[in-house]
Amino acid sequence: MNRIVRGWFAALALIALALAPAAHAQLAVGRDYVNIDPPLQTDNAAKIEIIEFFSFACPHCNDLHPHLDRWAAKLPADVTLRRVPVGFNQPYYQLMARFYYALEAIGEVDRLSGPVFNAIHQKGLKLVDERSISDWVTAQGVDAKKFSDAFNAFGVVSKAKRADQLSAAARVTGVPALVVDGRYLVVGKDIKTLPELLALTDKVIDKRRAERNPGKKK
16 A cells, blocks of 8 residues: 555544544433424423422432532523422322422522432432421421411422423433423433533533524534
């Protein structure tokens, strides 16, 4: 083989090596995300909405929570995060969904979500019914009657039911699960860490942004 031919093959090999990581970096249906059809209706059509389907009862959601909080604090202006607690037709998960929406209704969800996870998964507290939940919430400085009224309010019960309908429409079978703009359920079959999951979600957000703004340069 002459020098020119050898040089040509060498050049092709270098090009192949250069392109291989880029090709792998491209998002793939089934590996990185799955399509949701029909798409979910989002709360804010002006922004790319990220839904985290989760449960206070889920240990993996507990692991993700601090990472997600830090990630959410740095989201671009055109992206918003909505947390949706799942019930999965299981009494304990349904109880936790009502717990979340009751905290949201009284304006305490941001302050107490982290402590709820900590109470259940680090301290091992048995928040298994309205009484034990109410006792814990009261110990955090919340008025017991105010919380009880919210926990049993028609609006909170209805939100928990709608959350289950939404997770079913998204075909969510396990949590935590992240959905981008009602259209893409992040899968990440190749990822191994929670930061990798969020980095993949960023890529899916970029994909959706490009679809929303065709022709617009980054």
